[in-house]
Amino acid sequence: MLDVERIADVVRLRMTSVGSRAVGMDVSAYVVRGVMIDCGFHRARQELLAAVQSHGVRGAILTHWHEDHAGNAQALAAAGLPVLARDDTTAILRDPPNIRLYRRVCWGAPPALATAFTNFDTDGLASIHTPGHSTDHQVVWDATTRTLFSGDLWLGVRARILHATEDPYRIVESLRVARALEPERMFDAHRGLVTDPVAAIDAKIDWLSEMLATIAERMRSGWSDAGILRRLLGGEELAGYLSGGDYSRRNLVRAVRRHLASGG
Numbered sequence: 001m002l003d004v005e006r007i008a009d010v011v012r013l014r015m016t017s018v019g020s021r022a023v024g025m026d027v028s029a030y031v032v033r034g035v036m037i038d039c040g041f042h043r044a045r046q047e048l049l050a051a052v053q054s055h056g057v058r059g060a061i062l063t064h065w066h067e068d069h070a071g072n073a074q075a076l077a078a079a080g081l082p083v084l085a086r087d088d089t090t091a092i093l094r095d096p097p098n099i100r101l102y103r104r105v106c107w108g109a110p111p112a113l114a115t116a117f118t119n120f121d122t123d124g125l126a127s128i129h130t131p132g133h134s135t136d137h138q139v140v141w142d143a144t145t146r147t148l149f150s151g152d153l154w155l156g157v158r159a160r161i162l163h164a165t166e167d168p169y170r171i172v173e174s175l176r177v178a179r180a181l182e183p184e185r186m187f188d189a190h191r192g193l194v195t196d197p198v199a200a201i202d203a204k205i206d207w208l209s210e211m212l213a214t215i216a217e218r219m220r221s222g223w224s225d226a227g228i229l230r231r232l233l234g235g236e237e238l239a240g241y242l243s244g245g246d247y248s249r250r251n252l253v254r255a256v257r258r259h260l261a262s263g264g
Contacts, residue, residue, distance in 0.1 A: 002040075002047035007193055009033070009145065013051050014192075015044040019105040023239065027068040027107075029060075030149055030187050033123045036060040037140050037149045038189060039083075041071035041107035048072050049079060059083065059120035061127060063151030064137040065092040067099055069189065071110040073117075082120035084127070088136040090117060102243045130178060132171030133163075141181055148183035148197060156191060157203045160211070160233050161240065162251040168212060169259060175205050215256040225253045 001021075005012040011031040020026060029038040029048070036057045040048050049072070051057070059082040062070045073093050076083055085093070093113035126141045133152045140149040153174055162168065179201045186197030194200050211232070218228050229235060233249045240248030 015040045017043050034058040038069040039072040041068045042110035043108040045072045045075045064134045065089045068107045077115035083117040130174035132174045146184040148186045
């Protein structure tokens, strides 16, 4: 299912599947001045390609390789649409890792990229590397309207559930990069329009920084990971169990444990 919402000069393409709706998840691509930021998941490809035509999309920018954001990269390239992505994003799309079952249920498994991307004029939209959620993650900045398309960088002030590969310390650093832009609007890939982005980003930086410091202090005091998960993070979410721990609150605790082990 693909729903269309117009917000001033931006078109939001909000996509869901039966699997994603069952767990309360959706993902959005955005179109501004004929440029689409991200392209959704492979199961939505027919509706997404129809939206490309109906909204006059002339090129796409990918924020990162995850299948809910770049799942139609091959379909766009095969249709002759120019696509911009970081080199590391393109490399992963050409040889994608195995996607775990819970992600396939929500988004499907896209085909490997087999068609070369071509370049295009982004009309002033700039891509800025903001790793942490993934190593290749980038945001898209529209200086003309001071609008930030944040991909999966923000995801809510108190979002405490992480993929096993995420680095929350780098997320804080990347949030500071985004904050320095002083955006007046922000479009989050899963939460839509954020009308006071500076305050939202500041709140996320403060909460996450404090939580990381508190978890580290408890670890130095001898608390177990299970105790920290239960007493500081409120226990595990359903997604943590459904994903076999791959997408869980426990991963935030584990990330701090890794950070301390590396001398952080």
